[in-house]
Amino acid sequence: MTRYIVIGAGAVGATLAAQFESAGIGYALVGRGAQIRHIVEHGLTYQRPSGTRQIRLNAFDTAAPPALAADDVLLLTVKAQDAAEALAFWAWRPVGDAPALTASRLPLVTFQNGLATETIALRTFAHVYGASLLTPARFTETGRIAVAGDPQVGVVTLGRFPRGTDETAERIVGDLARADYIAETSADVRRWKAAKLLHNVRNVLDLFDGPEAERTAFGAALVEEAKTVLEAAGYSLASPSERKISLANWRKAENSGIEGGQQSTWQSFVRGASSEVDYLNGEIVLLGRLHGIPTPHNEAAQIAAGLATRKAGFPALLSFDTLRSLVDDPATLRPHPPAGD
Numbered sequence: 001m002t003r004y005i006v007i008g009a010g011a012v013g014a015t016l017a018a019q020f021e022s023a024g025i026g027y028a029l030v031g032r033g034a035q036i037r038h039i040v041e042h043g044l045t046y047q048r049p050s051g052t053r054q055i056r057l058n059a060f061d062t063a064a065p066p067a068l069a070a071d072d073v074l075l076l077t078v079k080a081q082d083a084a085e086a087l088a089f090w091a092w093r094p095v096g097d098a099p100a101l102t103a104s105r106l107p108l109v110t111f112q113n114g115l116a117t118e119t120i121a122l123r124t125f126a127h128v129y130g131a132s133l134l135t136p137a138r139f140t141e142t143g144r145i146a147v148a149g150d151p152q153v154g155v156v157t158l159g160r161f162p163r164g165t166d167e168t169a170e171r172i173v174g175d176l177a178r179a180d181y182i183a184e185t186s187a188d189v190r191r192w193k194a195a196k197l198l199h200n201v202r203n204v205l206d207l208f209d210g211p212e213a214e215r216t217a218f219g220a221a222l223v224e225e226a227k228t229v230l231e232a233a234g235y236s237l238a239s240p241s242e243r244k245i246s247l248a249n250w251r252k253a254e255n256s257g258i259e260g261g262q263q264s265t266w267q268s269f270v271r272g273a274s275s276e277v278d279y280l281n282g283e284i285v286l287l288g289r290l291h292g293i294p295t296p297h298n299e300a301a302q303i304a305a306g307l308a309t310r311k312a313g314f315p316a317l318l319s320f321d322t323l324r325s326l327v328d329d330p331a332t333l334r335p336h337p338p339a340g341d
Ligand SMILES: NC(=O)C1=CN([C@@H]2O[C@H](COP(=O)(O)OP(=O)(O)OC[C@H]3O[C@@H](n4cnc5c(N)ncnc54)[C@H](OP(=O)(O)O)[C@@H]3O)[C@@H](O)[C@H]2O)C=CC1
Pocket: 007, 008, 009, 010, 011, 012, 013, 030, 031, 032, 033, 035, 062, 077, 078, 079, 080, 082, 085, 086, 089, 111, 112, 113, 133, 134, 135, 136, 137, 138, 139, 263, 264, 268, 273, 274, 276
């Protein structure tokens, strides 16, 4: 029987573990630091629109991980900036008693926002499945996760990377559905990940305070640049109308532990954890540089967020003026020559 090894005990990983626990699906949650120590000792405080429960989870500290078995599937739920380190930790761990079987031969599912993790994973893992995940999940307090997806936890689109689907993908999607996710396979998951990035380039705006009109205009500029470079890079973006499953009855519940403006990027800043912005807006900047397309708004957002990570704590939202002055500063942001020039 499949057992899911969930790597990372934050908003996405602890939620998966709690859902597997409730659905009777085999899993082991492997995390680090104060969060996993708390979960091991006290369980997880798990807030859903239907109520808050204290759940005991099958949890392990990365310092003493569970032994792997041939039927295991790895679910990577660390942030993109932590993926390389986590993958290196797991790739060459032995599986069962087989002399040459290592974790790198087990299926690995990458839940990260952005486009970078799958390529990093494919260097060591032979069977990489990309997952595009929509879920309003919040982790800002040790030992507590709130998930506002209602009635299901979230929406997962999953397929082999770089393309295709297979029985393993179907099996994982089936288990996710049993665990109360709306889940479907896609033979071209990169298109879903690229389309989701159009949303996630706006996550950074949760760090800034300013007039709504300014936020809307800046957000539109971030998305426009993202569309331009993704198309230049050859991505055709998936459209919601391509879904095989309906999201008509799925929503983010009100008053369920997550306010507007508290998406995953904001959560990391509030926790004082490292920032994923280099893999969201930074992905757009990278593609712009590769294809000779200026991306001043994404670059400004990346710089402002990068500077904020250097300060201790995140006591207050940043000012939009910082962003505007960075966009207008020709010394910081110069158009890049087309690739090959
Ligand atoms: N939160 C959300 O609502 C959504 C998030 N996503 C995406 O899902 C991914 C995961 O995000 P999210 O769950 O919010 O992130 P979190 O920061 O909440 O959780 C990640 C956890 O992984 C831990 N971690 C980091 N490296 C390792 C490692 N090597 N071994 C074990 N644990 C490790 C982190 O520890 P530490 O505390 O020390 O940093 C943290 O506890 C991101 O790419 C995000 O963009 C997608 C959709 C929604």
